[in-house]
Amino acid sequence: MPNIAGNLSDTARRYPDRPALRFGSAVTTYAELDAAASRVAGKLLAQGLTVGERVGVMLPNVPAFVTLYYGILRAGGVVVPMNPLLKAREIEHCLVDSGAARLFVYEGAVQEATAGAGTAGTTVTAVDPALSWADDHLRIQAEALRGDDDLAVILYTSGTTGRPKGAALTHCNLGRNTEVVVETVIQLGPLDVLLGCLPLFHAFGQTCGMNAAVRQGTCLVLVPRFDPAVALALMDQLHVTVFQGVPTMFNALLHQPSSVTGSEAAGLRVCVSGGAALPTEVLHAFEARFGCAVAEGYGLSETSPVVTCNHVDRPRKAGSIGTPIKGVDVRLVDSAGGDVLPGEVGEIAVRGHNVMAGYWNRPDATAEAIPDGWFRTGDLARQDDDGYLFIVDRKKDLIIRGGYNVYPREIEEVLYEHPGVIEAAVVGIPHDTLGEEVGAAVVLTSDTQVTPEELQSYVKERVAPYKYPRELWILATLPKGPTGKILKRMIPPPR
Numbered sequence: 121m122p123n124i125a126g127n128l129s130d131t132a133r134r135y136p137d138r139p140a141l142r143f144g145s146a147v148t149t150y151a152e153l154d155a156a157a158s159r160v161a162g163k164l165l166a167q168g169l170t171v172g173e174r175v176g177v178m179l180p181n182v183p184a185f186v187t188l189y190y191g192i193l194r195a196g197g198v199v200v201p202m203n204p205l206l207k208a209r210e211i212e213h214c215l216v217d218s219g220a221a222r223l224f225v226y227e228g229a230v231q232e233a234t235a236g237a238g239t240a241g242t243t244v245t246a247v248d249p250a251l252s253w254a255d256d257h258l259r260i261q262a263e264a265l266r267g268d269d270d271l272a273v274i275l276y277t278s279g280t281t282g283r284p285k286g287a288a289l290t291h292c293n294l295g296r297n298t299e300v301v302v303e304t305v306i307q308l309g310p311l312d313v314l315l316g317c318l319p320l321f322h323a324f325g326q327t328c329g330m331n332a333a334v335r336q337g338t339c340l341v342l343v344p345r346f347d348p349a350v351a352l353a354l355m356d357q358l359h360v361t362v363f364q365g366v367p368t369m370f371n372a373l374l375h376q377p378s379s380v381t382g383s384e385a386a387g388l389r390v391c392v393s394g395g396a397a398l399p400t401e402v403l404h405a406f407e408a409r410f411g412c413a414v415a416e417g418y419g420l421s422e423t424s425p426v427v428t429c430n431h432v433d434r435p436r437k438a439g440s441i442g443t444p445i446k447g448v449d450v451r452l453v454d455s456a457g458g459d460v461l462p463g464e465v466g467e468i469a470v471r472g473h474n475v476m477a478g479y480w481n482r483p484d485a486t487a488e489a490i491p492d493g494w495f496r497t498g499d500l501a502r503q504d505d506d507g508y509l510f511i512v513d514r515k516k517d518l519i520i521r522g523g524y525n526v527y528p529r530e531i532e533e534v535l536y537e538h539p540g541v542i543e544a545a546v547v548g549i550p551h552d553t554l555g556e557e558v559g560a561a562v563v564l565t566s567d568t569q570v571t572p573e574e575l576q577s578y579v580k581e582r583v584a585p586y587k588y589p590r591e592l593w594i595l596a597t598l599p600k601g602p603t604g605k606i607l608k609r610m611i612p613p614p615r
Contacts (some may be wrong), residue, residue, distance in 0.1 A: 390412065448472030
């Protein structure tokens with residue numbers, strides 16, 4: 121398998137005049153994108169970049185991200201994608217930990233980046249989002265020779281426990297995962313138009329969006345910041361055929377009023393949800409409104425990211441993350457590493473071409489996560505008789521109330537069934553005698569008049585007595601991460 125940057129040059133030879141990127145009114149063809157990436161590679165090499173050197177890229181979804189990403193890989197470097205919203209101490213950690221000597225940063229984030237780069241001794245370069253950093257340099261004609269097992273990208277995890285760790289992904293990890301995604305998950309082609317709302321610095325948007333589009337000659341519409349009204353308008357105007365998002369994006373689109381044209385994104389043929397569990401109520405309502413199949417999948421930064429999906433050529437099951445993708449094995453294991461009995465809940469363990477080489481410079485954390493060749497995801501699931509997997513919850517999110525296990529997702533599903541609830545998050549609250557109590561934070565529609573007590577009663581009628589939330593509070597919004605995923609650890613407590 122070649123350097124994944126080779127996908128760009130291959131596509132440029134096949135489809136030189138096809139649109140590669142749309143950003144506002146600007147259109148970049150594949151020939152232009154390939155030339156720009158080659159100039160980036162040439163300039164980096166002229167500045168002394170060495171093979172395997174780590175390079176930080178801290179940009180939103182703009183053309184410069186794509187150009188730098190492929191240019192760095194073409195020169196033999198390793199890309200360290202970073203969220204442009206990071207603050208100085210977070211930037212410092214990523215740079216020091218990865219050893220990145222260079223950082224390309226969005227103009228609006230230069231101050232924080234410079235402050236964070238000081239300790240690391242990293243050179244910071246501000247980048248105009250619409251222009252190529254290397255426009256003044258001659259393009260190189262060849263890519264650096266990199267093997268399947270050579271590193272391509274270091275993705276820093278969200279750091280829900282402790283400081284973020286860098287998932288070291290190889291050319292094989294990313295190249296093979298991209299190949300399987302485009303061939304078996306969404307069957308992407310050169311005539312498709314993919315709406316790129318997922319951040320490219322994140323695994324989902326990077327592999328399933330950018331890398332998938334580049335491999336197939338698909339047009340990628342870059343959206344720096346997700347807004348449901350903007351997204352719906354772009355779907356109409358550009359005849360978007362593929363949308364990928366996290367559950368909060370689907371929920372926001374579902375509650376967005378109809379566009380002026382009223383066409384309701386008629387070009388959509390497939391949507392892919394990942395990043396968190398998609399409530400079945402949202403899935404059914406979205407499909408009914410937009411007349412488009414939604415395939416739910418599952419993955420992590422450490423798995424490049426896709427592990428399972430509802431394949432387009434097989435029956436879909438609402439609420440299921442589907443079956444393992446080609447070349448990937450999944451087991452459900454207990455705390456001792458043994459297989460659980462059929463129908464029982466166990467931790468998802470993964471083995472295959474998608475599993476990272478390890479955590480960058482963290483052999484202890486790598487050994488803990490992959491003790492026996494199987495990566496422990498920390499997610500709990502059950503499997504039905506057809507082999508379809510159903511996420512129960514995060515292992516760390518499990519609430520143990522007086523010795524009884526309460527899975528937050530089950531209670532969230534009930535809350536989402538209430539017509540007045542837009543978003544819901546169920547969390548454990550410390551309790552002196554029970555250990556933990558069940559709590560729920562919810563966001564309501566603007567026209568809903570319902571009290572916390574009424575919502576508690578609604579849930580109580582539908583679940584076992586020990587499961588319903590004794591604490592329930594209403595918020596204007598729930599805190600979210602860069603991909604739109606709800607951050608339970610940052611939910612303000614009840615008053």
